[in-house]
Amino acid sequence: MRNFKELKIWQKGFEIAVETYKLTETFPATEKFSLTQQATRSAVSIPSNIAEGSSRFSEKDYKRFIEISLGSSFELETQLLIAKAVNFGNTNILNSVLSKIDEEQKMLIAFSNKLIS
Numbered sequence: 001m002r003n004f005k006e007l008k009i010w011q012k013g014f015e016i017a018v019e020t021y022k023l024t025e026t027f028p029a030t031e032k033f034s035l036t037q038q039a040t041r042s043a044v045s046i047p048s049n050i051a052e053g054s055s056r057f058s059e060k061d062y063k064r065f066i067e068i069s070l071g072s073s074f075e076l077e078t079q080l081l082i083a084k085a086v087n088f089g090n091t092n093i094l095n096s097v098l099s100k101i102d103e104e105q106k107m108l109i110a111f112s113n114k115l116i117s
Contacts (some may be wrong), residue, residue: 004047004054009111010105013069014048019097020076026090027083035088039079045072046104060117066115070108075100 004010018044024036046069053065080098083089 002054004051006061007050007054007111009066009069009104009107010047010050010054012100012107013073016073016076016097016100017043017047018078018106019093019100020080021081022071023083023089024047024091026093027088029087035083039076039083042072042076042079046076047070063112063115066108066112068107070112073101073105073108 006063020039024031027036049065049069049072053062053069056062056065061080077098080094080101084091084094084098
């Protein structure tokens with residue numbers, strides 16, 4: 001079993017999740033049960049799947065959870081691009097999260113490629 005909290009991909013995913021919560025607090029109240037909920041679920045899924053995957057004994061299983069985490073990052077990116085297009089949320093926080101998502105995606109792909117299929 002690996003210590004997921006030491007992984008840079010988990011740390012970055014955790015930052016993204018926390019910052020996404022801060023961002024969605026600046027969304028209109030009418031978005032509480034739609035875009036806000038979807039974005040926070042996707043954001044939380046990124047570090048959560050990295051953590052769950054770290055408990056797996058086979059590299060194949062671990063890689064699958066990293067791939068799920070990557071998928072969640074693409075979901076979140078799409079949701080935040082929609083928020084940006086309709087002018088929801090604090091622009092500075094939004095751009096910061098989008099930048100971190102881009103970094104996270106690159107890191108997840110590189111990490112996944114190092115794992116045995």
